[in-house]
Amino acid sequence: MIATVDNLKRLxxxxxxEEEIESAMxxxxxxxxxxxxxxxxxxxxLMRETGHDVSADDVLRRFTDSAGEFSLALSKDIGGLLSLHDMSHLDIGEESLHKAKKFSTKHLASAIRDxxxxxxTYVRQSLDHPYHLCLTQYKARHHLSxxxxxxxxxxxxxxxxxxxEFQLNKMQHQKEMAEIKxxxxxxxxxxxxxxxxxxxLKWYTWSMTILQGPSLSRYRVEITKIIAIAYVVDDIFDLVGTLDELSLFTxxxxVWDIAADDSLPSCIRSxxxxxxxxxxxxxxISEKEHGLNPINHLRKAWEVxxxxxMVEAKWLATNQVPTAEEYLRNGVVTSGVPLAFVNILFLLGHHHAADMDATELTDHIPPAISSAAKILRLWDDMGSAQDEGQEGLDGSYRELYLMENPAGDAEEHMKRLIAREWAELNRECFSRRTFSDSFSQACLNAARMVSxxxxxxxxxxxxxxEDYMRMLLI
Structure with a gap:
C-alpha cells in the first residue's frame, strides 16, 4: 500500500x-x-510531506551506531539507500539527516557502475535531481519511464x-500560454x-510550476502578468531610467495615481x-472570489x-559597495519573490493575511517566502545570465563574498547557505505550517524551479x- 502511495505521488x-492516501498514513x-x-x-x-510530526532521529537510530554513523552493511541496499536519500532532503536542521544524505549519496554514486x-539511470537521476528538490512534473515523467x-x-x-493527466495538463498549459502571449x-x-x-515563455513557466492543478488556471495567467511587469521594471532600473527618473517612478x-506619472518618459509611463x-x-479577482480587497497590501508589495x-540604483550611481549581507538582504526583495507571493497569498484566499497590516507581509517577510527568495538570489548569483543579453550591473553576492573573503570558496559557501534556506523552508512547510498546504506547496515549487x-x-x-518545457508545454 505504501509503495502505491509513493507511486501516486511521484506520478x-x-x-x-486524497482520502485513500490519508487512510494509508x-x-x-x-x-x-x-x-x-x-x-x-x-x-x-510520506508522513513528513503531509505534515505529520515524526522524528528523523527515532527512525534512523536503528540503522546507526552510538556515534550516529550508518552501518556499512546498508551500502548494498540500493532500494533502501534511494529511500534514505529522498528522506534526507526533507531535513529541518537534523544532523541525522545530514549524515543520511552524505552516506546515501556516497554509496549510491559508487554503486552505479555495477x-x-x-x-x-534511475539512481543517477535521483542523485542529479533529488525528489524533494526537483520539479514534481519533471520527475513524474522520468518515474513513469x-x-x-x-x-x-x-x-x-x-x-x-x-x-x-500529462496530456490534459499540456493542453491546459498551451491554452494559458496562448492567452498570455x-x-x-x-x-x-x-x-x-x-x-x-x-x-x-520563461515567465509563464514560473507560474506553471508554482501553481499546479486545473483549478488554478486563471491564477497562473494572472501571476504571469505580475512576473512579466516585474521583469520590465527591473530592466527599466538597470538599462533605461536615469536616477532622477527612477526616483520619480518610485x-x-x-502615490498610486495613474495621473501622477506625467513627468515620466513615455515608456516608463506605459x-x-x-x-x-x-x-x-x-x-x-481576490475580492470577487474570496471577499478580500487586498489593494493596500499589493500596492505596498510594489513599493517595497x-x-x-532604488537601493541598488544608488549603490551603482555612487560607486558604493555594500557588504555581502546587505546585498543579500536587499536581494531578497529585488528577487521579486515577495511581490509574487503576496499576490499568490490573496489569490488563494488567505483571509488571515487580509487581517495583517500591509507592512507585516512586506517589511517583515515570512520565512516561507524569504527562504525561497534567498535560494533564488544565491542560485542566480552563482550562475550567469549571459543568455539574456543584459548589460545592466546588478552586483553579485559571489563577488562581494570574495572581496570580503579573498581565500574563500564562494560556491561552497553559497551552497551551504542554500542548504540552510532549504532546511528553513522545510521547517516552515512541514513543521510550523504557518500557511495553508496550497501556499506552502507554492513556496516549495518556487524553490524547486530556481535551480x-x-x-x-x-x-x-x-x-x-528546455527539457521541462518540451514535456509540459511545447
Missing part, C-alpha cells in the same frame, strides 16, 4: 486519491519503526492515468522598451499604466520592490529547463 496523480505510523531501511524511511518521507542499466521499463510490474492502471503582444511594452527582456508608485491595471485587476531597486532556471551549461543553455 503527480495523488490528488485523485495510519499504516505509516507503525512502519517507521521497521528494521528494514526502505520500509522505515519511505513512510517517514547496476543494470535501467536502475543505474522507469516504471514502464520494469519487467514485472503491476502499475499499468496508474501509468495510464498519469499519461492522460495575446496579452503581452497587446500590451506593447516589448516594442516600447526594446532593451527589456521579452521572455513570455514616487509615482507610492509600464506604470500596465502595472497599475494588472494590480487592480488582481485585487478585483521599487525601494529595493532549473539558473543552472547553465558550458554553452550558456538551460538543458533541464
Amino acid at each position: 503527480c496523480i495523488d490528488h485523485y486519491f 495510519g499504516v505509516c505510523i507503525s512502519l517507521v519503526h521497521s528494521d528494514d531501511l526502505h520500509d522505515a524511511t519511505l513512510p517517514f518521507r 547496476l543494470e542499466p535501467g536502475l543505474a 522507469y516504471l514502464q521499463s520494469l519487467p514485472n510490474r503491476n502499475t499499468a492502471a496508474m501509468e495510464e492515468l498519469a499519461i492522460a 495575446r496579452w503581452w503582444m497587446e500590451l506593447g511594452l516589448a516594442q516600447e522598451i526594446p532593451v527589456a527582456r521579452d521572455q513570455v 514616487k509615482a508608485i507610492k 509600464c506604470y499604466k500596465a502595472l497599475y491595471t494588472v494590480t487592480n485587476e488582481m485585487s478585483d 520592490l521599487f525601494d529595493g531597486f 532549473v532556471m539558473y543552472s547553465y551549461d558550458k554553452e550558456q543553455r538551460l538543458p533541464v529547463l
Whole structure:
C-alpha cells in the first residue's frame, strides 16, 4: 500500500486519491519503526510531506551506531539507500539527516557502475535531481519511464492515468500560454522598451510550476502578468531610467495615481499604466472570489520592490559597495519573490493575511517566502545570465563574498547557505505550517524551479529547463 502511495505521488496523480492516501498514513505510523531501511524511511518521507510530526532521529537510530554513523552493511541496499536519500532532503536542521544524505549519496554514486542499466539511470537521476528538490512534473515523467521499463510490474492502471493527466495538463498549459502571449503582444511594452527582456515563455513557466492543478488556471495567467511587469521594471532600473527618473517612478508608485506619472518618459509611463491595471485587476479577482480587497497590501508589495531597486540604483550611481549581507538582504526583495507571493497569498484566499497590516507581509517577510527568495538570489548569483543579453550591473553576492573573503570558496559557501534556506523552508512547510498546504506547496515549487532556471551549461543553455518545457508545454 505504501509503495502505491509513493507511486501516486511521484506520478503527480495523488490528488485523485486524497482520502485513500490519508487512510494509508495510519499504516505509516507503525512502519517507521521497521528494521528494514526502505520500509522505515519511505513512510517517514510520506508522513513528513503531509505534515505529520515524526522524528528523523527515532527512525534512523536503528540503522546507526552510538556515534550516529550508518552501518556499512546498508551500502548494498540500493532500494533502501534511494529511500534514505529522498528522506534526507526533507531535513529541518537534523544532523541525522545530514549524515543520511552524505552516506546515501556516497554509496549510491559508487554503486552505479555495477547496476543494470535501467536502475543505474534511475539512481543517477535521483542523485542529479533529488525528489524533494526537483520539479514534481519533471520527475513524474522520468518515474513513469522507469516504471514502464520494469519487467514485472503491476502499475499499468496508474501509468495510464498519469499519461492522460500529462496530456490534459499540456493542453491546459498551451491554452494559458496562448492567452498570455495575446496579452503581452497587446500590451506593447516589448516594442516600447526594446532593451527589456521579452521572455513570455520563461515567465509563464514560473507560474506553471508554482501553481499546479486545473483549478488554478486563471491564477497562473494572472501571476504571469505580475512576473512579466516585474521583469520590465527591473530592466527599466538597470538599462533605461536615469536616477532622477527612477526616483520619480518610485514616487509615482507610492502615490498610486495613474495621473501622477506625467513627468515620466513615455515608456516608463506605459509600464506604470500596465502595472497599475494588472494590480487592480488582481485585487478585483481576490475580492470577487474570496471577499478580500487586498489593494493596500499589493500596492505596498510594489513599493517595497521599487525601494529595493532604488537601493541598488544608488549603490551603482555612487560607486558604493555594500557588504555581502546587505546585498543579500536587499536581494531578497529585488528577487521579486515577495511581490509574487503576496499576490499568490490573496489569490488563494488567505483571509488571515487580509487581517495583517500591509507592512507585516512586506517589511517583515515570512520565512516561507524569504527562504525561497534567498535560494533564488544565491542560485542566480552563482550562475550567469549571459543568455539574456543584459548589460545592466546588478552586483553579485559571489563577488562581494570574495572581496570580503579573498581565500574563500564562494560556491561552497553559497551552497551551504542554500542548504540552510532549504532546511528553513522545510521547517516552515512541514513543521510550523504557518500557511495553508496550497501556499506552502507554492513556496516549495518556487524553490524547486530556481535551480532549473539558473543552472547553465558550458554553452550558456538551460538543458533541464528546455527539457521541462518540451514535456509540459511545447
